[in-house]
Amino acid sequence: MSTPVTESAPIPARPLPTSYRSTKVRRQRVRAAWLFLAPMLVTLTMVAGWPLLRTFYFSFTDASLSDMSNTLFIGLENYLVYDDGRWFGVLADPIWWRAVWNTVYFSVVSVSLEVVFGVIVALVLNAEFKGRTLVRAAVLIPWAIPTIVSAQMWAWMLNDQFGVINYLLMALGIIASPIAWTADASYSMWAVIMVDVWKTTPFVALLVLAALQMLPKDCYEAAEVDGIHPVKVFFRVTLPLITPALMVAVIFRLLDALRVFDVIYVLTSNSTSTMSMSIYARQQLVEFQDVGYGSAASTLLFLIIALATIAYLYLGRKQLQLGGD
Amino acid sequence: MTSRRLSKLAARAGFWLLVALIVVIAVFPFYYAIKTSFTPSGDLFRVELWPTRATLANYVQIFSQRSFLQAIFNSILVATSVVFIALLLGITASYALGRVRFRGRTTVLLVILGVSMFPQVAVLSGLFEVIRALNLYNNPGGLILSYTIFTLPFTVWVLTTFMRQLPMELEEAAIMDGATPWVTITKVFLPLMWPAMATTGLLAFIAAWNEFLFALTFTLTDSQRTVPVAIALLSGGSAYELPWAPIMAASVVVTVPLVVLVIIFQRRIVSGLTAGAVKG
Known part of the structure; x- marks a missing residue:
């Protein structure tokens, strides 16, 4: 699921006015604040901070799943090593690079499609018409369905022999013979993207809809009086105004897409033509029991996502500044 | 005057078509899953959009596991x-x-x-x-x-x-x-x-x-x-x-x-x- 933590800047606290901030009350409150934070911080350290550090550490060792305590420090060998005239390690594995390319391709294509469709759906839901509440409820359904279930549902609909999609496409004369959507390497990535777009467009649509509903009404009235074409109004007025909300939706969708695992795992399992970085890392870690090598892949995934986030925030800020000039 | 009214009508029809398309795409996969769940396993080789024979056998089977x-x-x-x-x-x-x-x-x-x-x-x-x-x-x-x-x-x-x-x-x-x-x-x-x-x-x-x-x-x-x-x-x-x-x-x-x-x-x-x- 998308993590809907969505705020561009940290929330400012709402302190009491100065008159109440006598030192005693204040000191008591600060002490209480840390006391109240402690359980959360301890939990997050245990499930996030410490395991992350251990993953980094394992990536420099030969740890295996059956024996994670007796490990040997092997430096960068899991990443890249030259041995006997050949390169070894994650960085020398063509399947890893395939997984990187698949993940990036999947993320860029599906997030772009979700933004386009999300904006269209949000514009429709923002219009006033009879039955709007019902349509909004219908749009929420894909979002409410667990990813695994939606992957299974689509796997069945995309079934090459008995699937309803092939049946409809053949009935409409679009295709002549059934397509093996999830097995055929030239279609499987598109099948995965389609399922992801279907499932997560509602999330983007809801964020955009919330932004649309806060837009000032008067500039639209002015545009209507001046007889400006609605399409022009959309690109000149609406789109710039909802860009901040879109940026938030895009970054959260992008971070989610870069770590994609479950849709691909269920639809096409470990096939190389759709393998994502998460699938690659987990396969090494759990199925091949190679914790060291798998951790190296995980660490690289972490670094790629961290870099993507930093680049996005940097570029986004630049663009916003340019837009503001 | 008529052409203007016609284009307005076309825009309305287009809008409702879009609404219908969105609803169908959003709901159909779930509908089809429900339909399949009531279909006898033997009938699955025949693709149909509406169930012709309904059964609870699939539910009985999963709940008996x-x-x-x-x-x-x-x-x-x-x-x-x-x-x-x-x-x-x-x-x-x-x-x-x-x-x-x-x-x-x-x-x-x-x-x-x-x-x-x-x-x-x-x-x-x-x-x-x-x-x-x-x-x-x-x-x-x-x-x-x-x-x-x-x-x-x-x-x-x-x-x-x-x-x-x-x-x-x-x-x-x-x-x-x-x-x-x-x-x-x-x-x-x-x-x-x-x-x-x-x-x-x-x-x-x-x-x-x-x-x-x-x-x-x-x-x-x-x-x-x-x-x-x-x-x-x-x-x-x-x-x-x-x-x-x-x-x-x-x-x-x-x-x-x-x-x-x-x-x-x-x-x-x-x-x-x-x-x-x-x-x-």
């Missing part, structure tokens, strides 16, 4: 425990982050945001070690612990946004009466926070109910699995003939409660999802 019932029980246990822990830790943390100004506050908020962003796979091996050390491997306890990694940051963040919006007069009055911060939280804020807690609790429940990667990795036997893993592995039996009708029946069973909840609470969920997004 002990492992499926056990999986539903595990999912409920894990998801409710995760919600309870996330709300308990989240409400106290959000008081500290939303109402008190102290040094290190921004750092804590950024750390929380960072944790909510990083990929689950990145902690997989480290978390595996922690869970094994605590003897929680192949145990719902291990899942409850590991799920706090994505429910807790989100709960804290949204509750902090809500906590901040409460009027400060309430807290001033409590302090004037000599209430400690703990009393202020439980007696003053908690009653006002129920709507926000219901929203975040529901979203955390859905996230925990749907989680797959940890559930797949940290459990081993059928009796400890959660629903998503059970459904994903139902197909693992044979690669050639998958039991699609029972899979769809199981899918419908675990999805209908969620869809109903989401539709009932759609306003709340939208406000929870967008909390801060547009204001920020």
Whole structure:
């Protein structure tokens, strides 16, 4: 699921006015604040901070799943090593690079499609018409369905022999013979993207809809009086105004897409033509029991996502500044 | 005049066509899953959009499997425990982050945001070690612990946004009466926070109910699995003939409660999802 933590800047606290901030009350409150934070911080350290550090550490060792305590420090060998005239390690594995390319391709294509469709759906839901509440409820359904279930549902609909999609496409004369959507390497990535777009467009649509509903009404009235074409109004007025909300939706969708695992795992399992970085890392870690090598892949995934986030925030800020000039 | 009226009519027709298209695309896959779940397995080779013969056999089959019932029980246990822990830790943390100004506050908020962003796979091996050390491997306890990694940051963040919006007069009055911060939280804020807690609790429940990667990795036997893993592995039996009708029946069973909840609470969920997004 998308993590809907969505705020561009940290929330400012709402302190009491100065008159109440006598030192005693204040000191008591600060002490209480840390006391109240402690359980959360301890939990997050245990499930996030410490395991992350251990993953980094394992990536420099030969740890295996059956024996994670007796490990040997092997430096960068899991990443890249030259041995006997050949390169070894994650960085020398063509399947890893395939997984990187698949993940990036999947993320860029599906997030772009979700933004386009999300904006269209949000514009429709923002219009006033009879039955709007019902349509909004219908749009929420894909979002409410667990990813695994939606992957299974689509796997069945995309079934090459008995699937309803092939049946409809053949009935409409679009295709002549059934397509093996999830097995055929030239279609499987598109099948995965389609399922992801279907499932997560509602999330983007809801964020955009919330932004649309806060837009000032008067500039639209002015545009209507001046007889400006609605399409022009959309690109000149609406789109710039909802860009901040879109940026938030895009970054959260992008971070989610870069770590994609479950849709691909269920639809096409470990096939190389759709393998994502998460699938690659987990396969090494759990199925091949190679914790060291798998951790190296995980660490690289972490670094790629961290870099993507930093680049996005940097570029986004630049663009916003340019837009503001 | 007529051409103008005609183009207006065309625009209206186009709009309704778009609405119809959106509704069909959103609803059809779920409808088709429901339809399949009532179809006798022998009829599946014939593609049909409406059921000609309906049967409950698929539901009878999945509910007679002990492992499926056990999986539903595990999912409920894990998801409710995760919600309870996330709300308990989240409400106290959000008081500290939303109402008190102290040094290190921004750092804590950024750390929380960072944790909510990083990929689950990145902690997989480290978390595996922690869970094994605590003897929680192949145990719902291990899942409850590991799920706090994505429910807790989100709960804290949204509750902090809500906590901040409460009027400060309430807290001033409590302090004037000599209430400690703990009393202020439980007696003053908690009653006002129920709507926000219901929203975040529901979203955390859905996230925990749907989680797959940890559930797949940290459990081993059928009796400890959660629903998503059970459904994903139902197909693992044979690669050639998958039991699609029972899979769809199981899918419908675990999805209908969620869809109903989401539709009932759609306003709340939208406000929870967008909390801060547009204001920020």
